[in-house]
Amino acid sequence: MEKSLDLINARIRDGSARVVTAEEMPGIVDELGEEGALAEVDVVTTGTFGAMCSTGAFFNFGHADPPIRMERVWLNDVEAYAGIAAVDAYLGATQEAESKDDLYGGAHVLEELVAGGTVELRATSHGTDCYPRRSITTELLLDDMNQAVMVNPRNAFQCYNAASNAADRTLNTYMGTLLPRCGNVSYSGAGTLSPLANDPGFRVIGSGVPIFLAGGEGMIVGEGTQHSAGGGFGNLMVSGDMKQMRQEFLRAAVMNGYGVTMYVGVGIPIPVLDTGIVRSTAVRDEDILTDIIDFGTPRRDRPSLAKVSYADLKSGSVEIGGETVRTSSLSSYRRARAVAQELKGWIEAGKMELALPTRRIDPAKRVRAMRETAVTPRVRDIMNRQVINITEDEEVRVAAKRLLKDEMNHLPVLDRNGALVGIITTYDVSKAVVTDGRLRQVKDIMTRNVIKTTPDEPVDVAAQKLEQNNISALPVVDAANRVVGILSAIDLGKLFGGRRRR
Amino acid sequence: MKLRLAFSRKGKTDPGREPVIARVVKETGVLINVEKANIDSMAGEVLIDVPDRDADLVRRCLEEMGVTVRAMENAVIRDEEECVDCGACISVCPQEVFSFDAEWRLCVSAERCVLCGKCIQACPHGALSQQG
Numbered sequence: 001m002e003k004s005l006d007l008i009n010a011r012i013r014d015g016s017a018r019v020v021t022a023e024e025m026p027g028i029v030d031e032l033g034e035e036g037a038l039a040e041v042d043v044v045t046t047g048t049f050g051a052m053c054s055t056g057a058f059f060n061f062g063h064a065d066p067p068i069r070m071e072r073v074w075l076n077d078v079e080a081y082a083g084i085a086a087v088d089a090y091l092g093a094t095q096e097a098e099s100k101d102d103l104y105g106g107a108h109v110l111e112e113l114v115a116g117g118t119v120e121l122r123a124t125s126h127g128t129d130c131y132p133r134r135s136i137t138t139e140l141l142l143d144d145m146n147q148a149v150m151v152n153p154r155n156a157f158q159c160y161n162a163a164s165n166a167a168d169r170t171l172n173t174y175m176g177t178l179l180p181r182c183g184n185v186s187y188s189g190a191g192t193l194s195p196l197a198n199d200p201g202f203r204v205i206g207s208g209v210p211i212f213l214a215g216g217e218g219m220i221v222g223e224g225t226q227h228s229a230g231g232g233f234g235n236l237m238v239s240g241d242m243k244q245m246r247q248e249f250l251r252a253a254v255m256n257g258y259g260v261t262m263y264v265g266v267g268i269p270i271p272v273l274d275t276g277i278v279r280s281t282a283v284r285d286e287d288i289l290t291d292i293i294d295f296g297t298p299r300r301d302r303p304s305l306a307k308v309s310y311a312d313l314k315s316g317s318v319e320i321g322g323e324t325v326r327t328s329s330l331s332s333y334r335r336a337r338a339v340a341q342e343l344k345g346w347i348e349a350g351k352m353e354l355a356l357p358t359r360r361i362d363p364a365k366r367v368r369a370m371r372e373t374a375v376t377p378r379v380r381d382i383m384n385r386q387v388i389n390i391t392e393d394e395e396v397r398v399a400a401k402r403l404l405k406d407e408m409n410h411l412p413v414l415d416r417n418g419a420l421v422g423i424i425t426t427y428d429v430s431k432a433v434v435t436d437g438r439l440r441q442v443k444d445i446m447t448r449n450v451i452k453t454t455p456d457e458p459v460d461v462a463a464q465k466l467e468q469n470n471i472s473a474l475p476v477v478d479a480a481n482r483v484v485g486i487l488s489a490i491d492l493g494k495l496f497g498g499r500r501r502r
Numbered sequence: 503m504k505l506r507l508a509f510s511r512k513g514k515t516d517p518g519r520e521p522v523i524a525r526v527v528k529e530t531g532v533l534i535n536v537e538k539a540n541i542d543s544m545a546g547e548v549l550i551d552v553p554d555r556d557a558d559l560v561r562r563c564l565e566e567m568g569v570t571v572r573a574m575e576n577a578v579i580r581d582e583e584e585c586v587d588c589g590a591c592i593s594v595c596p597q598e599v600f601s602f603d604a605e606w607r608l609c610v611s612a613e614r615c616v617l618c619g620k621c622i623q624a625c626p627h628g629a630l631s632q633q634g
Contacts, residue, residue, distance in 0.1 A: 049586070050588075051626065176590045176594075176624055176626070177590075177594045177620065177624040179593075179594060183593075184593035184594060185593065186590070186593065251586055251627060253627050254626060254628065255626055256624060256626075261626070263586060263588075263626075263627075316592075316601075325593075326592065326593040327592075327593055328589045328590055328591070328593035329588060329589045329590070329592075330588055330589075330626070331588060332587045332588040332589070332606075333587075333589075333606045334586075334587040334605065334606035334607055335586055335587060
């Protein structure tokens with residue numbers, strides 16, 4: 001048997017839809033069997049409430065008179081990204097205030113707005129003909145904004161690694177306080193109630209699907225940044241109108257020694273269309289496994305200390321290497337339940353109808369590590385890109401002028417096609433002057449056997465060329481032998497004091 | 503019950519120069535558990551745990567010796583508006599002060615607290631504080 005979404009929506013409209021939370025579903029399936037549960041249940045609601053750093057909102061403040069094209073924007077002294085249209089900005093939850101003594105950040109501003117408080121908007125501009133104003137300070141309520149659209153690039157992780165610490169000192173991490181020598185375990189996620197754990201194949205969770213977001217109606221934009229469902233770490237980009245949100249489900253937080261973050265409530269309704277969905281929504285804490293990762297290893301690939309289920313984690317203690325270690329959650333299961341319950345109420349009351357994805361999310365995608373270029377600096381990182389050239393047919397006098405004007409000691413020499421054919425130095429020019437002016441042209445005095453380097457060459461190798469040839473600069477050429485820069489002994493100084501290009 | 507003792511060590515006759523805890527144990531016969539002690543050259547602060555029924559007796563005895571005694575009833579205070587029942591405090595506490603009830607509501611057994619302060623730092627919501 002299968003059930004259509006239209007049938008489910010018709011039942012929602014006439015108030016006869018049977019809606020249960022994901023916590024209730026396993027028991028129903030045990031009692032009625034899969035076919036029975038499919039006949040009985042129309043919608044399963046999920047919920048999670050936990051720290052989601054990747055949270056923020058777009059604002060449109062409206063135009064002032066005279067108008068301003070905001071280039072830098074602060075809300076309660078927390079900088080928002082203003083590299084968009086004139087009176088728009090995006091405030092990220094983890095951005096921290098510039099002057100406050102206590103940790104205060106974007107998350108606090110977002111919570112303040114949702115709670116109905118005023119925030120101070122400060123903006124600056126260089127002033128244009130169309131937007132003459134250069135600065136503005138004003139107090140705003142959420143209601144004063146034309147739009148306040150929450151767009152969270154990475155929310156509602158499918159599951160999350162638990163954390164412990166085998167090192168000898170206490171660590172303050174985004175997973176909370178981790179006591180030394182595996183003194184505790186910290187975990188996050190709602191287990192059986194977790195939205196994506198109830199549809200790991202992304203069959204009905206995808207773009208355009210309506211959701212509960214921080215107390216208001218939102219929707220799924222698509223896969224979240226760093227989505228890695230193939231490895232069990234899928235996540236979602238979600239969006240919603242902040243004006244509908246409530247403080248109960250949007251709370252600023254500070255992780256000691258780490259920084260500001262935001263607790264967000266997310267709930268997704270799952271239409272029970274077939275027995276496949278019955279099975280996936282019957283998931284229990286026991287079925288959801290995660291690794292306890294050792295944060296004592298300060299590397300990207302940290303070792304796993306144990307594999308456990310959410311049932312183990314929620315029991316209050318787990319075994320690591322034969323010892324019992326206490327666990328605690330960072331996310332709130334009580335409030336995750338409140339999310340799923342409220343969403344259930346909305347659907348029972350006909351306040352929200354369901355929709356199928358307008359675009360599917362890839363359930364097999366895996367995240368890749370960052371492509372890192374070599375740790376050792378390359379010539380391109382420190383070379384001087386403003387190269388003064390000369391062509392081989394020019395007079396020596398022109399070369400002398402050019403060297404003087406730019407206070408350079410080296411002048412790469414190009415042929416008519418722009419390829420490097422030689423180099424002259426102030427020494428070469430002086431020598432030409434001394435020899436009675438018989439040598440008139442650059443090509444008469446240039447060094448043709450040029451010692452050169454490439455942008456990709458490690459600086460260490462280039463420095464060795466300078467030293468071994470007793471010279472003080474190397475032209476930097478591309479594959480076509482065109483000069484793209486010059487590396488002088490002076491540039492090597494950029495390696496110290498952090499002045500090299502990144 | 504937990505009692506917080508404070509005494510001076512400045513003068514030769516100050517209680518901080520005397521073996522006050524040992525003397526109370528000897529005189530009253532009450533078994534005292536010292537949970538935290540911070541004693542320097544000028545003053546001392548000690549947190550002790552005694553059976554509830556003997557608390558008054560111990561208190562009187564200590565006060566006679568010049569020790570200031572304060573009963574710790576709500577050593578750690580939870581702000582219910584700020585708390586979201588996440589449980590980040592549970593596993594960092596050496597005294598098992600925090601736990602969940604059947605409804606995943608955070609429960610605080612403040613009488614077990616030894617004022618180490620770990621939970622206050624670990625709470626992401628600034629919901630925990632220590633009695634003055």
